[in-house]
Amino acid sequence: MEKFCFCFDIDGTLYPSNHVISKRTLETIEKLREKGHKIVVATGRNLSSVEKSGLLEQVQFDALVLNNGQCVLNDKGEVIYAKYMPADLVWEIIDVCGTNGIVCSLETVNDWFCVQQPNEYVKMTHDFFRETAPHQGEYNPSMKIIMAMAYAPKGYDYTPLKEIEGLNVDIGNSCYADLGLKGFHKYKGIEKCLEYFDLTKTVCFGDGSNDVEMIRHATIGIAMGQSIEQVKEVSDFVTKNCDDDGIVYACEHYEFI
Incomplete structure (x- = not known):
């Protein structure tokens, strides 16, 4: 076979x-x-x-x-x-999320952390996945970020993030969207x-x-x-x-x- x-x-x-x-x-x-x-x-x-x-x-x-x-x-x-995200793209994600009151998390191969204070949408998302929510941390441009997540009320369309050039926004089944490289x-x-x-x-x-x-x-x-x-x-x-x-x-x- x-x-x-x-x-x-x-x-x-x-x-x-x-x-x-x-x-x-x-x-x-x-x-x-x-x-x-x-x-x-x-x-x-x-x-x-x-x-x-x-x-x-x-x-x-x-x-x-x-x-x-x-x-x-x-x-x-x-x-x-x-495939890692360019630092300028990561900064733009952080800035757009901050401006719009959205919590975001960043992912390396071995670490995962929220840039802002985790809120109820973070908890709801990771309860949905039956896992512990990521800890809070600080972004350093030397970090090799693979992907990010944004957390907002279920049904939110994430328009501010969709407007970022080169970013793919994939809305999940809970209070989150995966943020990856377009393509x-x-x-x-x-x-x-x-x-x-x-x-x-x-x-x-x-x-x-x-x-x-x-x-x-x-x-x-x-x-x-x-x-x-x-x-x-x-x-x-x-x-x-x-x-x-x-x-x-x-x-x-x-x-x-």
Whole structure:
């Protein structure tokens, strides 16, 4: 059988509503691994968030695509690719957030901190992800910032940040938006994994707005049953909901297991 790089979003894909990966999903991933396929997590989360989620204690991954494709680590935790934000862009994010009363956090490979005093929207967001909120810290231009987050009431459109040239604003399902470099998405990081593993084909699973390009570019793009319409429209197959073992159902449909 030809070997694929299997790439999984976390929230709403690996993690159902109770944030506990089902036994059947874990067994399916292990069967894929036994057949020689590579297993990759592809997420907007940073390393700290993934570690705090407990995911790495449940599933063995061959690589982590983090920060919506701007950072890639191998199974030893070594950086095999990272794209950092220019300092002037980081300063502009901080300035625009400060002017508009928005709290923002900055992410390096190994650290994650809020520039302003964390507020209720920070707490609500990280309660949503079932993780500890980032600590408060101070930006130094020597820091290698990979990505940022902005926190505002759910439904806020983040227009002031959308007006920053070169910045991509991806609004999440809670009180936050991911702030990354324009032109970057998860599949950019996945391409680095394909080079690293010397593979050419991918099977990608996702459900949210930051999964659209990953699903679009995949050899086989699979939308979870509860996915937003934009993901379903570009997918090759719509599987069952995450809560109904959608990963298992899709792998059985394509006879990968």
